[in-house]
Amino acid sequence: MRYDVAVVGAGLAGLQCAQLLGGNGLRVVLVDRKASVAAPVQTTGIFVRKTWEDFPLPDEQLGPGIRDVVLYSPSRRAIALRAKQDEFRIGRMGWLYLYLLEQCARAHVEWMPETRVIRCDARGLFTSRGRVDARFVVGADGARSLIAQQLGLDRNRELLVGIEEVVPPISRERVLHCFLDPELAPGYIAWLANDGEEAHLGVAGYRIGWDPAKALRAFRHTLPFPIGRAIEHRGGWIPVNGVLRNIANARGLVIGDAAGAVSPLTAGGLDGALRLTALAADVITSYLDRGDADVLREYSGARFHARFMARRWMRRAIRAVATPRLAEVAFTMLRTPPLRALAEHVFFSRGGSFPDVSVSAARSSRPAAAPAPSA
Numbered sequence: 311m312r313y314d315v316a317v318v319g320a321g322l323a324g325l326q327c328a329q330l331l332g333g334n335g336l337r338v339v340l341v342d343r344k345a346s347v348a349a350p351v352q353t354t355g356i357f358v359r360k361t362w363e364d365f366p367l368p369d370e371q372l373g374p375g376i377r378d379v380v381l382y383s384p385s386r387r388a389i390a391l392r393a394k395q396d397e398f399r400i401g402r403m404g405w406l407y408l409y410l411l412e413q414c415a416r417a418h419v420e421w422m423p424e425t426r427v428i429r430c431d432a433r434g435l436f437t438s439r440g441r442v443d444a445r446f447v448v449g450a451d452g453a454r455s456l457i458a459q460q461l462g463l464d465r466n467r468e469l470l471v472g473i474e475e476v477v478p479p480i481s482r483e484r485v486l487h488c489f490l491d492p493e494l495a496p497g498y499i500a501w502l503a504n505d506g507e508e509a510h511l512g513v514a515g516y517r518i519g520w521d522p523a524k525a526l527r528a529f530r531h532t533l534p535f536p537i538g539r540a541i542e543h544r545g546g547w548i549p550v551n552g553v554l555r556n557i558a559n560a561r562g563l564v565i566g567d568a569a570g571a572v573s574p575l576t577a578g579g580l581d582g583a584l585r586l587t588a589l590a591a592d593v594i595t596s597y598l599d600r601g602d603a604d605v606l607r608e609y610s611g612a613r614f615h616a617r618f619m620a621r622r623w624m625r626r627a628i629r630a631v632a633t634p635r636l637a638e639v640a641f642t643m644l645r646t647p648p649l650r651a652l653a654e655h656v657f658f659s660r661g662g663s664f665p666d667v668s669v670s671a672a673r674s675s676r677p678a679a680a681p682a683p684s685a
């Protein structure tokens with residue numbers, strides 16, 4: 311069997327891409343080294359309002375809305391921010407991935423779990439289970455993408471590492487607590503996201519000279535409230551260089567973290583994974599229909615570079631805050647009205663995540679194929 315498209319990686323980007331391409335009538339295979347899409351999960355799964363407003367995510371797999379954010383300095387001075395409406399919802403990611411896999415099955419996508427891709431060439435993939443022939447390859451294989459390397463595309467250079475524990479809720483309050491503390495989380499934040507049903511306790515930072523597991527243990531012990539035992543451990547790499555420039559060629563393209571579709575400032579990648587994937591599915595469908603390589607020019611990271619400029623500068627500023635003393639100074643500045651307004655903008659504005667791309671064009675590229683009868 312020769313597929314039209316082999317999608318490598320069944321995270322949010324790969325699942326969404328396979329579903330859209332299958333819905334467009336292409337023969338699609340979705341390959342992942344994991345045995346189940348539901349485990350292990352790497353992400354906290356905090357979705358921003360813009361994402362759940364623009365994409366049809368199942369409501370029951372998103373936790374209760376959160377509109378309160380509290381920022382803390384290393385000495386635990388606090389700034390409380392409150393949005394007018396719910397701005398964040400924590401996805402029940404294992405369930406959400408299973409839901410998307412079911413949508414893929416309805417779009418006739420073939421699912422190949424426990425299949426590690428070893429390399430790819432002009433014929434398609436070479437995997438731990440043998441060859442998979444495909445006209446086009448999509449790399450949705452995460453921050454350190456093998457497919458990007460195999461296709462000769464750009465690769466992420468600036469990465470954070472993040473780890474977290476899912477723990478029982480600390481209270482019924484729905485709050486995102488963010489700790490700006492370069493000793494706990496150099497270059498990023500430590501977080502406690504509590505939606506009243508579950509809580510996530512995590513740290514992320516630049517790896518050099520920093521031990522994330524030790525930092526997470528230290529973070530747990532500094533908190534003034536008791537934290538229950540971990541129900542689940544998560545973690546992974548987070549690219550923060552912004553979307554890469556060269557992300558497509560005649561053999562394939564990359565999406566999601568593999569394309570650097572993550573905000574360099576907030577390190578959120580779920581919105582970018584869905585948004586860039588919608589464009590990718592549109593471009594792939596036209597390319598395979600018409601065989602015209604010019605179509606691939608639409609899918610260039612250079613289109614988004616200007617939109618990432620300010621976020622990349624803010625990332626540099628955060629990285630420069632390397633000592634607790636500097637963090638205290640930065641925190642004092644955050645209390646001034648203009649910087650407080652900037653913080654509110656970063657956390658609560660619709661424009662704060664990934665640039666809008668031609669989602670509507672992607673949705674209307676071809677009529678969806680009739681769903682398969684469910685088994």
Ligand SMILES: Cc1cc2nc3c(=O)[nH]c(=O)nc-3n(C[C@H](O)[C@H](O)[C@H](O)COP(=O)(O)OP(=O)(O)OC[C@H]3O[C@@H](n4cnc5c(N)ncnc54)[C@H](O)[C@@H]3O)c2cc1C
Pocket residue numbers: 318319320321322323324341342343344352353354355356357425426427428450451452453456471472473474512544545546547548565566567568572577578579580581583
């Ligand atoms: C600790 C942590 C917390 C985060 N929290 C948030 C958050 O709250 N909100 C937010 O917006 N973003 C968050 N992010 C970022 C977000 O999780 C990612 O941007 C997003 O999940 C990327 O999805 P993806 O589909 O591109 O990649 P992934 O979810 O990484 O999926 C890649 C898939 O490829 C598979 N794969 C890799 N290599 C191969 C191979 N050779 N062969 C076969 N399969 C392969 C993997 O098994 C995996 O299933 C967080 C990241 C981390 C690490």
